[in-house]
Amino acid sequence: MSHHVAARIARLFVYPVKSCAGIEVREALLTETGFDLDRAWMVVDEAGNFVSQRELPRMALIRPQLKLHDVVLRAPGMLALHLSIDTVEEPVRVRVWDDEVAAYDMGAVAAQWFTDFLGRKLRLVRFDPEHQRLSNLQWTGGAEALNQFSDAYPLLVASTASVDLLNEKLRAQGKPAVGIERFRPNIVLEGVEAHDEDRLELLHVATDEGEVQLKPVKPCARCPIPNIDPATAESDPAVADTLQGYRRNDVVGGAVSFGMNAIVVEGIDRTLRVGQAVSADFRFD
Numbered sequence: 286m287s288h289h290v291a292a293r294i295a296r297l298f299v300y301p302v303k304s305c306a307g308i309e310v311r312e313a314l315l316t317e318t319g320f321d322l323d324r325a326w327m328v329v330d331e332a333g334n335f336v337s338q339r340e341l342p343r344m345a346l347i348r349p350q351l352k353l354h355d356v357v358l359r360a361p362g363m364l365a366l367h368l369s370i371d372t373v374e375e376p377v378r379v380r381v382w383d384d385e386v387a388a389y390d391m392g393a394v395a396a397q398w399f400t401d402f403l404g405r406k407l408r409l410v411r412f413d414p415e416h417q418r419l420s421n422l423q424w425t426g427g428a429e430a431l432n433q434f435s436d437a438y439p440l441l442v443a444s445t446a447s448v449d450l451l452n453e454k455l456r457a458q459g460k461p462a463v464g465i466e467r468f469r470p471n472i473v474l475e476g477v478e479a480h481d482e483d484r485l486e487l488l489h490v491a492t493d494e495g496e497v498q499l500k501p502v503k504p505c506a507r508c509p510i511p512n513i514d515p516a517t518a519e520s521d522p523a524v525a526d527t528l529q530g531y532r533r534n535d536v537v538g539g540a541v542s543f544g545m546n547a548i549v550v551e552g553i554d555r556t557l558r559v560g561q562a563v564s565a566d567f568r569f570d
Contacts, residue, residue: 290485292476292563295445300469301356302409303327303381303434304337305347306515307469312558315497315549318431319439320471320557322351326368326391327434328399328407333379335434338510341403342518358398366398373411381434387413420548424503430548438546441505442482443470447543450479451527460523467511467524468543472499474563480532482545485565490552492561497552504534504542511543 298307303324314321328336328344338344343360350357358366373389380386388410390396395409412433420430420438432439443465452462465473474482483504490497507528512520525541534542 289567290477290481290563290565292444292474292565294472294490294557294559294561294563295475296465296470296473297557297559298466298469298471298473299323299351300471301326301349301351302347302358303335304341304344304510305349305358306345307466308349308351310351312556313471314556315552315554317439317549317553318433319435319549322356322370323439323471324412324432324434326356326409326411327379327381327388328403329379329410331406331408333377335379335381336403336405336407338513338518339508341405342513342520343403345513345515345518347402360402363398363402366395368395368409376413377410379410381418382436384418386418386434387416389413420502420546424546425500425548426502428500428548428550430502438503439549440471440499440547441469441544442472442474442488442499442501442547443468443544444474444477444479444482446475446477446479447482451524451543454527454531455523458523458527460521460527463511463524464515466515467513468505468507469510470544472547472557476563481567483542484568485545486568487550487565488547489564490557490561491564492552492555492557494555495552497555497557498550499547499552500550501545501547503546504537505544505546506534506537506540507543 391409448465488499
């Protein structure tokens with residue numbers, strides 16, 4: 286079957302710790318909650334509520350690295366923190382947005398590391414894989430799409446053309462260009478026009494193990510995080526201000542949107558790789 290849109294995967298990102306820096310990868314295993322180890326860990330305050338770059342922009346400077354059995358976290362002025370992927374401590378209940386979920390505390394050493402670097406009493410937790418946290422069924426059309434600690438959906442899809450258009454507008458104002466890393470996508474497409482991702486139906490990805498099908502379900506309403514330079518953790522409102530001029534989206538109540546939240550329809554345990562072909566049809570509604 287031929288589709289109207291022919292694209293390819295240009296970049297892939299995994300974010301092991303919610304709101305910390307991402308890791309660009311050449312390939313990523315697709316699980317029922319999105320990419321393997323994506324948002325598997327989260328930083329919480331003393332009340333068990335998640336914290337993010339919204340209130341703690343220095344989280345952008347915490348850079349994870351995936352090893353065979355460990356996740357290694359590095360930050361300026363800090364010794365590296367090694368987390369064993371298969372080790373947790375006592376069970377806890379934590380809150381991410383409106384959801385209270387089961388998790389595991391990662392212990393005193395990790396808690397002190399985050400507390401020292403971010404200047405607030407914090408702890409690190411790991412998502413309990415036995416817990417089922419669902420995306421909003423109204424947006425998924427009733428499909429039960431699972432998440433770990435992502436904001437609300439398993440995957441975020443964006444395109445190189447979308448950030449290129451933003452950068453054209455920034456440069457026209459004498460502002461520096463920005464990287465797509467600010468928008469924290471999992472999958473970056475090339476070969477589509479700017480913001481075509483907003484109106485694509487099912488994405489068909491050809492993998493060695495068979496087809497993967499991903500369904501974009503909701504525009505991603507943006508908070509101030511794209512204003513934060515991931516290299517310095519400094520914020521400049523130019524990005525949000527520019528997007529306000531052309532990306533207000535009535536579908537999400539007039540908020541600025543950039544990228545599409547997506548769910549996994551088919552292809553769990555298959556591997557996405559940079560360069561793979563992606564085809565889709567446009568949605569007309």
